[in-house]
Every structure is written in C-alpha cells, then in structure tokens.
Amino acid sequence: MDGVALLTIFVLSIFVGYEVVAKVSTILHTPLMSGANAIHGIVLIGGIIVLGSADGALEIVLATLAVFLGAVNLVGGFVVTDRMLEMFKPRKSADDVEGGSR
Amino acid sequence: MNTPTWAQLVNLAVAVLFILSLKGLSSPKTARLGTGLGALGALIATVVLFFTGIELNNFALIIGAILAGSLVGWFSARRVKMTAMPQLVALFNGVGGGAAGLVAVVEYLHLGGEGSALFSLFTVVTIIIGSVAFSGSIVTYLKLQEIMTTRPVVLPAGKWITILVALGTIASAVWLFVDPQMWVVLLLSVLALAFGVLFVLPVGGADVPIVISLLNACTGLAVAASGYVLDNVLLLIAGTLVGASGTLLTSLMAKAMGRPLTSTLFGAFSGTTQGGSATGEERPVRSGGPGDIAIMLGYANKVILVPGYGLAVAQAQSTLRELADLLTARGIEVDYAIHPVAGRMPGHMNVLLAEASVPYEQLKEMEEINPEFSSTDVVLVVGANDVVNPAARTDKSAPIYGMPILDVDQAQQVVFLKRSMRPGFAGIENELLYDPKTTMLFGDAKDSLTKVVSSLKTM
Numbered sequence: 001m002d003g004v005a006l007l008t009i010f011v012l013s014i015f016v017g018y019e020v021v022a023k024v025s026t027i028l029h030t031p032l033m034s035g036a037n038a039i040h041g042i043v044l045i046g047g048i049i050v051l052g053s054a055d056g057a058l059e060i061v062l063a064t065l066a067v068f069l070g071a072v073n074l075v076g077g078f079v080v081t082d083r084m085l086e087m088f089k090p091r092k093s094a095d096d097v098e099g100g101s102r
Numbered sequence: 103m104n105t106p107t108w109a110q111l112v113n114l115a116v117a118v119l120f121i122l123s124l125k126g127l128s129s130p131k132t133a134r135l136g137t138g139l140g141a142l143g144a145l146i147a148t149v150v151l152f153f154t155g156i157e158l159n160n161f162a163l164i165i166g167a168i169l170a171g172s173l174v175g176w177f178s179a180r181r182v183k184m185t186a187m188p189q190l191v192a193l194f195n196g197v198g199g200g201a202a203g204l205v206a207v208v209e210y211l212h213l214g215g216e217g218s219a220l221f222s223l224f225t226v227v228t229i230i231i232g233s234v235a236f237s238g239s240i241v242t243y244l245k246l247q248e249i250m251t252t253r254p255v256v257l258p259a260g261k262w263i264t265i266l267v268a269l270g271t272i273a274s275a276v277w278l279f280v281d282p283q284m285w286v287v288l289l290l291s292v293l294a295l296a297f298g299v300l301f302v303l304p305v306g307g308a309d310v311p312i313v314i315s316l317l318n319a320c321t322g323l324a325v326a327a328s329g330y331v332l333d334n335v336l337l338l339i340a341g342t343l344v345g346a347s348g349t350l351l352t353s354l355m356a357k358a359m360g361r362p363l364t365s366t367l368f369g370a371f372s373g374t375t376q377g378g379s380a381t382g383e384e385r386p387v388r389s390g391g392p393g394d395i396a397i398m399l400g401y402a403n404k405v406i407l408v409p410g411y412g413l414a415v416a417q418a419q420s421t422l423r424e425l426a427d428l429l430t431a432r433g434i435e436v437d438y439a440i441h442p443v444a445g446r447m448p449g450h451m452n453v454l455l456a457e458a459s460v461p462y463e464q465l466k467e468m469e470e471i472n473p474e475f476s477s478t479d480v481v482l483v484v485g486a487n488d489v490v491n492p493a494a495r496t497d498k499s500a501p502i503y504g505m506p507i508l509d510v511d512q513a514q515q516v517v518f519l520k521r522s523m524r525p526g527f528a529g530i531e532n533e534l535l536y537d538p539k540t541t542m543l544f545g546d547a548k549d550s551l552t553k554v555v556s557s558l559k560t561m
Binding site: 003009010013014015016017018020021022023024025026027028029030031032033034035036037039040041042043044045046047048049050051052053054055056058059060062064065066067068069070071072073074075076077079080081082083084085086087 | 120121123124125127128129130134136137140141147148151152156157158159160161163164167168169170171172174175176178179180182184187188190191194195197198200201202204205207208209212220314315321322324325326328329330334335337338339340341342343344345346348349350351354355358442448449450452453454456457467
C-alpha cells in the first residue's frame with residue numbers, strides 16, 4: 001500500500017483510539033490499560049510473517065523469539081484482563097441482592 | 103507482499119473488533135464483552151494469516167512458538183495473585199515491545215539493508231521504541247516485584263550517561279541510513295535497551311503505574327511502526343489505537359495522581375526528589391491493642407475505612423468486610439475511602455475489594471469522601487500509607503508532593519494497622535503516624551483485623 005494511504009490510516013486511527021477511551025472511569029483505568037496491552041500483542045502476526053520467510057540461524061532464532069513473546073503478550077494479556085474484570089462480577093449480583101434485602 | 107482482498111476485508115473486520123474492544127473496556131457494563139471481542143479479533147487475525155499465502159518456511163517452529171508462548175501467557179495470567187497483577191501487566195507489555203523490536207530487526211537482516219529510506223526509518227523507529235518498552239518494562243517489573251528498590255535510583259552523573267546513550271542511539275540510527283551494516287542494527291538495539299533501563303531507573307515507586315501506562319503506549323507505537331515495516335495494515339491500525347488510547351490513559355492517570363507527566367519522568371533527574379527520606383530516628387508513637395481499637399470503633403457514630411496495598415498483601419479483604427458488616431449492624435455509618443491509586447494502580451483496590459464482595463455503593467472515591475473526614479469519628483487505615491501522607495500537601499521536597507491525598511488527618515481519631523513503622527512504597531516518612539490523635543496497631547493486617555473483629559463481637 002502506498003505511503004499516503006498508510007499515513008491516512010495512521011492519522012485516523014489516532015483519533016479513533018483517543019476518542020473511544022475518552023470517557024473511561026477511574027475504576028477501569030487498570031483493566032483498560034491491560035486490555036490495550038493485550039491488543040498490541042497482535043504483533044504476534046508480525047512475528048509469524050517474519051519467521052515464515054526467515055533464513056539463516058540468527059534470523060530464525062530471533063524470529064522464533066518474536067513469535068513466542070508475541071504469543072505471551074497476546075494470550076496472557078487477554079486472560080489477565082478477563083481475570084481482573086471477573087472480580088467485578090460478584091459486585092453486580094451483590095447490588096441486585098442489596099436492592100431486595102437491605 | 104500481496105494480501106488477498108478477502109483477507110484484507112477480514113482484517114478490516116478485526117480492526118473494527120479491536121475498536122469495539124477498547125470502547126467496551128471503557129464502561130463497567132461492557133468491559134468483559136470488550137475483552138472477548140478483542141480476543142476474538144486476535145484469534146481470527148492469527149488463523150486467517152495462515153491462509154493468505156504468506157511464506158511458511160519454518161512451519162513447525164511457528165506452531166511450536168505460538169503454542170509455547172500461549173501456554174506461558176495463559177498460565178502466568180491464571181496463576182498470578184491479584185495483588186501481583188500490575189507487574190504481570192508490565193511484563194506482558196515488555197515482551198510485546200520486545201517482539202515488535204525483534205520483528206523489525208529480523209526483517210532488516212532479511213532484506214540485508216536493501217529497502218527504501220522510509221522502510222529504514224520505520225525499522226529504526228520500531229527497534230528503538232520496542233527495545234525501550236522492553237527494557238523499561240522489565241525495570242518496572244523488578245520495582246513492583248520489589249526485587250530491586252522502589253525508591254528512585256539516581257546514578258552518579260546518571261543524567262549525562264542517559265544523554266550520552268540517547269545520543270549514541272540516534273547516532274547509530276543515522277549510521278544505518280548512511281552505511282547499512284548488520285552489526286549496527288544490533289548496536290542500535292543494545293543502546294536502545296540501555297536507554298530504556300536508564301529512563302525508568304530514576305522513577306519513584308509511586309509513579310511506576312504511570313510509566314507502565316506510558317510504555318504500554320510506546321509498545322503500541324512500536325507495533326504500528328512494525329506495520330509500516332511489514333506493509334501490514336492491521337498491525338498499523340491496532341498499534342496506533344493502543345498508542346493513542348494509551349497516551350490519553352497515561353495523562354488521565356497522571357491527572358488522577360495530581361502529577362504532571364514531566365515531573366514524573368524527569369523529577370528524579372533534577373534531583374529534587376531526594377528529600378523527605380526516612381530519618382530512622384526513634385520517636386514516640388501511641389500504640390494500642392485490638393481491644394482498644396474495637397472500643398474506639400464500636401462506640402463511634404461514623405467510621406471510614408481506608409484500605410491500602412498492605413490489606414491486599416495480607417489477603418484481609420474479607421475480614422475487613424466482616425468488620426464493616428459488624429459495625430453497620432451496630433448502626434454505625436461505614437464507608438470505604440478509595441484513593442485513585444490505592445493498591446498499585448488506578449482501580450486496583452476496587453478490583454481487590456470486589457473480589458471480597460464488598461458492596462459497591464460503600465466504596466467512595468476520593469473527591470466524594472474527602473469532605474466527610476472532618477465529621478468522622480474514627481478512620482481505620484489498613485495497610486495504606488502514602489495515600490494518607492500529609493507530606494503530599496506540605497513538603498515540597500517529598501517525592502509524592504502534589505499528589506492528592508485522602509484527608510484522613512481531619513478526622514477525630516486515626517487508627518493505623520501496619521506491620522511496622524517502615525515507610526510506604528514511596529519510601530518517605532509519614533508525620534501522621536506520630537500525631538497525638540493517631541493510634542497504631544502493629545501486626546499483619548489480617549491477624550489484627552481478626553482480633554479486632556472478635557473483640558467487637560464480645561462487646
């Protein structure tokens with residue numbers, strides 16, 4: 001793709017990224033950071049692309065490491081985010097009970 | 103590389119999923135859905151990649167590395183204690199930055215320096231930012247895990263070393279343009295890694311979350327730049343989204359802590375954060391037994407609980423809730439005061455208390471609760487220190503100066519449950535501990551709370 005098209009996508013993505021999280025509440029700062037952290041784990045596919053065409057020992061070792069680290073970031077990131085948000089679940093049911101019993 | 107049209111359309115759908123994911127994560131109701139959408143997008147993008155006709159020379163290695171990485175990521179995320187979660191996020195962020203840097207290095211080596219100036223530029227950018235995010239995150243991990251000191255580390259002439267390394271990084275980047283040598287790529291990586299370490303070392307413990315968030319945004323940008331390098335639009339979009347939202351999040355966090363970002367990052371450089379350190383001299387404090395504390399709490403009209411990281415470490419959230427329930431049953435007004443960075447990160451304490459099913463409406467944020475302290479009989483501070491330290495208001499030399507704090511000192515009486523007189527994460531003395539209206543109960547938070555609860559039951 002040509003440079004201008006990429007630049008266009010880049011600039012528009014900045015605005016989208018900025019706007020979608022603009023109204024986040026303080027409680028969710030940590031989960032949001034963690035979720036964003038998981039999303040950049042998509043660098044995994046970059047690792048797969050370079051490993052797929054790598055030749056020579058140095059390239060292969062470095063690219064394999066890239067795939068490994070990318071997978072850790074991607075999978076671990078989403079799992080830990082979900083675990084954080086899991087903690088908020090009992091709170092909701094507690095709220096429901098709250099309305100009825102107290 | 104020519105990606106088939108259908109695959110480009112799938113990537114567009116994945117990009118939309120990522121945007122919806124971030125959107126979902128910014129509201130409590132949709133946050134889990136947001137995580138799911140993001141994970142779904144990532145899964146689709148990865149599976150589809152194998153069918154787009156890219157070269158797959160080292161297929162077994164690719165599959166093996168994905169499986170190994172996924173397992174490591176999965177298990178460390180499942181196993182981690184919620185209290186240690188911030189450093190795990192820092193670590194995940196670091197490895198992502200490392201991956202982006204490695205991708206750019208391999209691609210550069212592969213093309214042997216042949217490529218447009220623009221290609222070289224983005225390669226260099228990816229390597230630098232990725233490496234800084236990697237080594238910087240490792241240092242934040244070591245700080246949060248308390249493997250190394252949480253106080254700002256200021257090397258002798260550290261400022262000059264850092265400037266020198268930064269100049270060296272830039273020089274080797276320029277060198278690459280003039281004379282594409284393979285070993286210069288490696289030199290560039292090493293210098294950028296060193297810069298990442300030097301950049302984070304002087305940051306004080308309390309400011310570490312902000313730096314993690316900043317490095318998170320950096321990794322996003324590195325991934326975006328690697329999208330240019332590989333001519334991959336999805337990497338570009340996903341990386342940019344994270345870079346932009348991460349930057350905004352960083353400034354929101356800095357604002358919540360009342361710290362201008364520049365003073366967080368460069369405060370230690372200017373050497374102004376050396377003051378307010380623990381003096382170590384013996385001064386009299388008033389300490390009481392669990393029975394005394396139970397009486398103070400049991401005959402109060404209004405009690406505010408201030409939970410801190412020490413509570414979480416002692417796993418005493420449920421015991422604290424039990425105490426709150428007992429007091430409520432006696433007709434006492436009980437609230438929890440949650441500082442924006444209680445725990446180790448914004449929102450961390452909310453997560454920890456939600457785990458112990460503390461009713462959400464009893465959790466009061468700082469702005470809401472601060473006017474209440476002056477009409478409060480007893481404030482019970484459990485395992486918190488820096489977030490109630492009046493030095494943040496008065497002592498200009500303190501590393502936490504300017505951070506908004508809970509105005510605990512306005513209350514009639516203050517009770518601290520602490521393990522020792524040791525200073526908090528920011529490493530500074532808290533004058534409030536020596537105040538005549540303060541009572542200390544030393545010991546493990548869970549232990550102390552259990553004793554207070556049982557004394558209260560007999561009353």
